[in-house]
Amino acid sequence: MPRPLSKDECNKLCRRCLRECRQPENVLLLECPRFLKRPFKSPAYRFNQLDLFGE
Secondary structure (H helix, E strand, O other): OOOOOOOOOEOHHHHOEOOOOOOEOOOOOOOOOOOOEOOOOOOOOOOOOOOOOOO
16 A cells, blocks of 8 residues: 655645645646635644743
C-alpha cells in the first residue's frame, strides 16, 4: 500500500480539499468529482509557543 501524501507533496487542487485522497504534485487536475472545499478560509497556522510568561 502506498504511503499517504503530505500537503506539501500533493496537487494544488488537493491541498484545498478536506478529503484525504491526494494526488501527486506532478498530476494536472482540472476538476475532481470528490472535491470538498473548506467551509471557511483558513490562514496558515502558526504553532509557535505563546509568549505567556514574558522573556
